[in-house]
Amino acid sequence: xxxxxxxxxxxxxxxxxxxxxxxxxxxxxxxxxxxxxxxxxxxxxxxxxxxxxxxxxxxxxxxxxxxxxxxxxxxxxxxxxxxxxxxxxxxxxxxxxxxxxxxxxxxxxxxxxxxxxxxxxxxxxxxxxxxxxxxxxxxxxxxxxxxxxxxxxxxxxxxxxxxxxxxxxxxxxxxxxxxxxxxxxxxxxxxxxxxxxxxxxxxxxxxxxxxxxxxxxxxxxxxxxxxxxxxxxxxxxxxx
Numbered sequence: 207x208x209x210x211x212x213x214x215x216x217x218x219x220x221x222x223x224x225x226x227x228x229x230x231x232x233x234x235x236x237x238x239x240x241x242x243x244x245x246x247x248x249x250x251x252x253x254x255x256x257x258x259x260x261x262x263x264x265x266x267x268x269x270x271x272x273x274x275x276x277x278x279x280x281x282x283x284x285x286x287x288x289x290x291x292x293x294x295x296x297x298x299x300x301x302x303x304x305x306x307x308x309x310x311x312x313x314x315x316x317x318x319x320x321x322x323x324x325x326x327x328x329x330x331x332x333x334x335x336x337x338x339x340x341x342x343x344x345x346x347x348x349x350x351x352x353x354x355x356x357x358x359x360x361x362x363x364x365x366x367x368x369x370x371x372x373x374x375x376x377x378x379x380x381x382x383x384x385x386x387x388x389x390x391x392x393x394x395x396x397x398x399x400x401x402x403x404x405x406x407x408x409x410x411x412x413x414x415x416x417x418x419x420x421x422x423x424x425x426x427x428x429x430x431x432x433x434x435x436x437x438x439x440x441x442x443x444x445x446x
Contacts, residue, residue: 290406
């Protein structure tokens with residue numbers, strides 16, 4: 207799951223949903239298999255399926271809105287959409303600005319991927335996506351951090367030699383390593399970060415959060431959420 211470092215402390219004082227006819231679901235659309243744009247130009251992935259099912263169970267009409275990662279929280283609090291469902295980990299820092307549902311993806315680890323096994327993770331150059339706690343972790347680790355706006359650019363930095371390794375969510379990296387034909391590999395130990403992935407909402411939207419919380423609970427209880435986790439992330443994924 208993606209981990210955003212907050213770049214704003216501004217709160218929208220009057221941006222509450224007040225239950226509009228349509229709930230707008232904000233996502234990045236660039237972090238497969240969590241969320242991505244498919245060949246038809248539509249938002250797709252694990253979170254699209256989860257979000258559609260949650261809206262159905264909560265009896266809400268929902269539409270999807272694409273937003274870049276680095277402004278996804280500011281545009282929620284300013285009222286451009288009503289939820290964030292974008293691989294966002296629940297953190298105390300983030301919870302000071304927005305509210306969260308319970309998690310719909312269990313806590314997992316971040317990991318390093320490189321082009322060879324002998325990279326220097328402690329003193330080398332490590333790529334991470336801008337405004338993530340992976341970037342914050344590397345900045346404090348002693349390694350040289352290089353930040354990029356998109357996850358694709360972090361991988362490209364390793365491939366072209368601009369960085370020795372990339373540090374990101376392990377679930378995001380697994381298919382890239384598997385599809386690389388041996389050009390990419392996991393190195394070092396996994397690093398647990400974050401507290402599971404939840405939906406972000408404005409702090410004023412208590413009723414909406416309660417509706418989504420109830421829907422998430424029902425998906426956990428009847429096994430639907432586990433089925434979607436396995437479908438999109440494989441049999442080794444953590445489940446409820």
